[in-house]
Amino acid sequence: MEEKKPANKDLILREKLALQRTTLANQSTFLAFLRTSMYFLIAGLSLRNLLKIENSLLIEIALFVASFVIFIYGTLNYFKHKKSISENKKHIGDYQLEYYKL
Structure with a gap:
C-alpha cells in the first residue's frame, strides 16, 4: 500500500496568495x-x-x-476572468490527487 505524504502547507499557502493576487489584478484591470x-x-x-x-x-x-x-468589454473581461479564477480555486490542495491516481 502506498504511503501518503502530508500536504505541503507552504505550497497551499503560496497557491492561495497567488489566487488573491490574481483576483486583485482582475479587479484593478476592471477599474482601469x-x-x-x-x-x-x-x-x-x-x-x-x-x-x-x-x-x-x-x-x-x-x-x-x-x-x-x-x-x-471591460465588464465581460472581468466576469470571464473571475469565473476562471473561481474554477482554479477548487484545485488548491488537490495537487496530490493527481499523483496518487497514477
Whole structure:
C-alpha cells in the first residue's frame, strides 16, 4: 500500500496568495477599463463646450459609443476572468490527487 505524504502547507499557502493576487489584478484591470470608459464619456460630454466644430455631434456620438464599448468589454473581461479564477480555486490542495491516481 502506498504511503501518503502530508500536504505541503507552504505550497497551499503560496497557491492561495497567488489566487488573491490574481483576483486583485482582475479587479484593478476592471477599474482601469471603467476609468478609461469614463474618460471617453466625459470627453464626449465636454466636446461641444470646448470646441466649435461643425460635426461635433458625430464626434460626440463616436466618443459615447467608444465609452459604451470599452465599458461592456471591460465588464465581460472581468466576469470571464473571475469565473476562471473561481474554477482554479477548487484545485488548491488537490495537487496530490493527481499523483496518487497514477
